[in-house]
Amino acid sequence: MTQSQFPHLLSPIKLGKVELRNRIIFPAHETLLQSDDGLLNDAYIAYQVARTRAGAGLNILTAASIDDFSFTQPSQPRLDSDETIPGYRAMADAIHAEGGKVFAQLLHAGREMYSAADGSAPLTFSSSDTYAERFHIRPRALTISEIRKIVEAYGAAAARAVEAGVDGIEICGNQGNLPAQFLAATINSRTDEYGGSLANRCRFILEVAQSVRSTIGPDIAFGFRLSAADLDNDGLEEEESLEALARLDASGLVDYLHIVLGTPSTRAGAMHIVAPMEAAETGYVVPFAERAKKRLKLPLVATGRFNTPQSAELAIANGFMDAAGMTRAMICDPRFVSKVREGRIDDIRACIACDQACIGHFQRGYSVSCIQFPESGRELTLGAYGKADRAKKVIVAGGGPAGMKAASVAAMRGHHVILCEASGQLGGQAILASKVSGRAEFGGIVTNLAREVELAGVTVRLKQKVTKELIESEGADAVVLATGSTPRLPSPERIEGIKHVTAHDVIAGTAKVGQSVLIADITCDWAGVGAALQLSQNGHDVTIAVVGIQPGETMPTYVRDKSAARLFEAGVKIINYARLYGADGNTVYLEHVAALKPIVVEGVDTLVICHGGEADRRLEREIEGLPIERHIVGDCLTPRTAEEAVLEGLKAAIAL
Ligand SMILES: Cc1cc2nc3c(=O)[nH]c(=O)nc-3n(C[C@H](O)[C@H](O)[C@H](O)COP(=O)(O)O)c2cc1C
Ligand code: SF4
Helix, strand or coil: CCHHHCCCCCCCEEECCEEECCCEEECCCCCCCCCCCCCCCHHHHHHHHHHHHCCCCEEEEEEEECCCCCCCCCCCCECCCHHHHHHHHHHHHHHHHCCCCEEEEEECCHHHCCCCCCCCCCCCEECCCCCECCCCECCEECCHHHHHHHHHHHHHHHHHHHHHCCCEEEEECCCCCHHHHHHCCCCCCCCCCCCCCHHHHCHHHHHHHHHHHHHHCCCCEEEEEEECCCCCCCCCCHHHHHHHHHHHHHHCCCCEEEEECCCCCCHHHHCCCCCCCCCCCCCCCHHHHHHHHCCCCCCEEEECCCCCHHHHHHHHHCCCCCEEECHHHHHHCCCHHHHHHCCCHHHCCCCCCCCCCCHHHHHCCCCCCCCCCCCCCCCCCHHHCCCCCCCCEEEEECCCHHHHHHHHHHHHCCCEEEEEECCCCCCCHHHHHCCCCCCHHHHHHHHHHHHHHHHHCCEEEECCCCCHHHHHHHCCCEEEECCCEEECCCCHHHHCCCCEEEHHHHHHCCCCCCCEEEEEECCCCHHHHHHHHHHHHCCCEEEEEECCCCCCCCCCHHHHHHHHHHHHHHCCEEECCEEEEEEECCEEEEEECCCCCEEEECCCCEEEEECCEEECCHHHHHCCCCCCEEEECHHHCCCCCHHHHHHHHHHHHHHC
């Protein structure tokens, strides 16, 4: 296995006068690792450099705001003043020291600023005062003199980045940002030279390109990133985008073009900016790249769900694009490029597009990580573990995500680890999760963690229940309890009057249900949505009653919105704000949790219970009093998601 498997992906490419050592790019993405006032710091540098060290061809840094009104959220990295230069310089030096190249990305979010620094509703500016429906923002239309100042600010920000030592500049014209707000006819209703015809709507983009090129000179690489299509009926159309790309291509101002898909401005469009597994297949940007490439002469970078080298290699080999952006692929596996170079393809921890800890964290205001690799984004803390002082004999009870992570990291730290799983296969609840309609890729977490267990040299014992006797007879020094959870039922009086099953049984395919089904969902996550979709696909009449505002409300935003689309298309009836009160015959009694009034649903053949899990604490109780080091991780601590399971598995392994 050599790099000849991926000759195109691993070959160098020139973007303007800057040569990249290969065509695997770590694109710009918000990490929230920078300081609260938007300065680049050690944590963010360590995060980026981990990917450079593994051989990334190029790191494009998080979009940086260029003036006081251009951020999406207040801690956005900034290039709006000279005080930002030292942080960028430290980053550029660190990346260069590892043989990489680094570009800065410049942002004016226009109306896509969704939170002001002081908690008030943000004052935003755009091409026109067209309402931004997703973040509920009415922007103010820019005057001509304000447009000129913004164009100059792009140039000034680029100059700061160049002074700091970056190799290139990219304009963030994607993500529904200000350049896209000038380009899209659905947003730009101006009647002056910046609106109307496509040529006028491209004017801002070309002026920005001119401003930046004139300040950075000919030697710094310069590219423009645009959405190839917003994929929403009320957004940028592919033809508009292609025309803008063609004009940039012909302008002589830029060195490369970079396409993505989607827009954060609308629900359907936002599903494509960081597309979850339900919304898009691996490498689904390729047909858009192919169409764009036919119109362009400059090198074309395309980003959008490349999680394996194969799909990117093929697209480049076919001439559809010249380089691949792989954001989540390298969030999930920082060593992606070195594994590609070494031909260790089976060892790549492929991103499963769950959106949980990368964009999901960002959406909740936390810094970037990965559910499969919690060391990501924590390079200076949890990612910095070394060998243990003393090798211990460790028994890990439970082969789900928590147990597998604990076992593999403990073994890497030099411990002798036996991983015991009571069933016949590793994976635990993740196996069930991968049976949810549209979420088969979730099974990748099992494949990936099982591979890490194998590579770390863990002894795996399937169909092996851990007992007090086993721990004693093995002479273990420590035990990690990762025994998981079982489905939880409401108190018997609420459900004894009706035929009932659990959502878990529905998803596993073991439940027998009648024609008319009511799902009582208190967790508002994948299980309720999964049961609803599965039953409706099988021809049942399905109603889902959720305690929350909508089904799936605890899921990452784009997964939730895609689920809303799928439930709508499947004709699933939704009752929100409803908790299960009781049932009698074919009647289910719910209570509206805000009004505290009854909601009566008649004609229900089967009640599907979706009340989450119950921690399996049997082993914990059995070994109470045993003088042994113990760590309890994942669902058996208290049921949550795979993210917490893997994170706690890691922490336990570090503590051993
Ligand atoms: C946490 C996160 C933050 C992002 N922030 C930005 C950003 O600041 N600028 C940008 O152009 N794209 C941003 N993106 C989009 C990514 O660059 C990329 O286009 C997207 O993740 C799709 O690529 P992938 O499928 O390889 O992950 C972000 C993505 C993620 C996961
Ligand atoms: S959290 Fe999920 S989507 Fe994000 S990088 Fe990890 S595997 Fe990929």
